[in-house]
Amino acid sequence: MYEHFFQCPYCWEEISVLLDPSISSxxxxxxxxxxxxxxxFHVNFENSELVGFEARDIEQ
Known part of the structure; x- marks a missing residue:
């Protein structure tokens, strides 16, 4: 598993998620x-390396 830190699009706190590099998209x-x-979340891996990460709010 790959731990990635990012900022919440709502509260702006820095949090982390665990990502599975065995799933490319x-x-x-x-x-x-x-x-x-x-x-x-939209996540992309190539050769087990994180190449794309987007965390966005869901407008309701």
Whole structure:
């Protein structure tokens, strides 16, 4: 697993997520561990190296 730190798009706190480099392209939703609001993640790996990461708010 790969730990990646980023800033929550809602509360701006620095948090981390665990990413699985065995899956080359991932899109999923996970709640912020600080403010509990949903974050949409887009993650891309090439040869087990993180090449793309986006964490954005879900407009409701």
């Amino acid at each position: 991932q899109t999923y939703i996970e709640d912020c561990e600080v403010c509990c609001r949903p974050i949409e």
